[in-house]
Amino acid sequence: MGKMMYKQVNCKKYKGFKSMKNYFNIQEKRSVISHLTHHINPSRHPDRILTEHYFLYMLEGGWGIGQNGINHEVLPDDVLIMPAGGHHYAVSDTLPMTKYIWILASVADGDCYSDIPDISDNISYSRKYVSLDTKISCRGYEEPKELFHKIALESLAKSKYFDIKLSSLFNVLLCELSAINNNTATAGSDNLFNRALCIMSEHPEKFYKIKELAAFFSVAEKTIRNTFLRHTGESVHEYQLKKKIDIIKTRIKLEPNLKMKTICKEYGFCDEFHLSRIFKKYAGVSPTDYKFTL
Numbered sequence: 001m002g003k004m005m006y007k008q009v010n011c012k013k014y015k016g017f018k019s020m021k022n023y024f025n026i027q028e029k030r031s032v033i034s035h036l037t038h039h040i041n042p043s044r045h046p047d048r049i050l051t052e053h054y055f056l057y058m059l060e061g062g063w064g065i066g067q068n069g070i071n072h073e074v075l076p077d078d079v080l081i082m083p084a085g086g087h088h089y090a091v092s093d094t095l096p097m098t099k100y101i102w103i104l105a106s107v108a109d110g111d112c113y114s115d116i117p118d119i120s121d122n123i124s125y126s127r128k129y130v131s132l133d134t135k136i137s138c139r140g141y142e143e144p145k146e147l148f149h150k151i152a153l154e155s156l157a158k159s160k161y162f163d164i165k166l167s168s169l170f171n172v173l174l175c176e177l178s179a180i181n182n183n184t185a186t187a188g189s190d191n192l193f194n195r196a197l198c199i200m201s202e203h204p205e206k207f208y209k210i211k212e213l214a215a216f217f218s219v220a221e222k223t224i225r226n227t228f229l230r231h232t233g234e235s236v237h238e239y240q241l242k243k244k245i246d247i248i249k250t251r252i253k254l255e256p257n258l259k260m261k262t263i264c265k266e267y268g269f270c271d272e273f274h275l276s277r278i279f280k281k282y283a284g285v286s287p288t289d290y291k292f293t294l
Helices: 143-157 162-181 189-202 210-217 221-232 236-254 260-267 272-283 287-292
Strands: 021-025 032-039 053-060 063-067 070-074 078-082 087-092 098-105 112-114 129-132 135-137
Touching: 032 143, 032 162, 053 143, 063 078, 070 078, 070 087, 098 143, 098 162, 129 162, 135 162, 143 162, 189 210, 189 221, 210 221, 221 236, 236 260, 236 272, 236 287, 260 272, 272 287
Parallel strands: none
Antiparallel strands: 021 112, 021 129, 032 098, 053 078, 053 098, 063 070, 063 087, 078 135
16 A cells, blocks of 8 residues: 555644644545554554544444544544544553554545635635535444445455455545535434335335335334324325326326326226326326326
């Protein structure tokens, strides 16, 4: 991995401000290596300044790590970002049986740290860079842990095009961490809602009942019901009806010769009368009359 110092483009030098943000370029290729580390006995973090970025995902245990005058208690599901050029050192030993995944990534053009609060709002930055706090709690989010594991496995396996895969996975990780950091990621019931939508989209020929979804995701029926009401203001059945009609309208527009019998079969309607009645309820006209409005 090339030795590159942390570039500071239009950013102030790091002086340990708690409001500091790290900015990472998500469009350039990086050199990336990763490994899962297990400390059976208490261990101290090395006192060092790296020329690459160091990302740590705590799986089990805990560790006290200082960075540029600020101490961080890193607990399970925390991500600690130690940017290149920063001073990292031990605050306390690891807890027994501490396990974590680390990633070492080369510096890309424009990577920097800043205490300017609105730098990421700049158009040139927002499309090319993500902003991240030094420590991010990922509790309740599955994607960061999965990406750390994927990066560690790819780094170990070194399959064909592994360098390209590692760089791409790392940039996806940066985007996921940014979404969590800026409260735009989905977790908990939000994630459940998205997973339910995926199941529905994969099987458009079915009408899912609350009981089926609850059993599939191993949650209470009330949880499914409340999740859909919170996200859509509608029941599970009502939501499916409206979405199916929206899709059918698009199909009719793109495939005007498509038979209603085929649509009924592909989208779970009993017969053409059933489809026509539901279609008219949401579209205002029958499927046949809808064709003439196009």
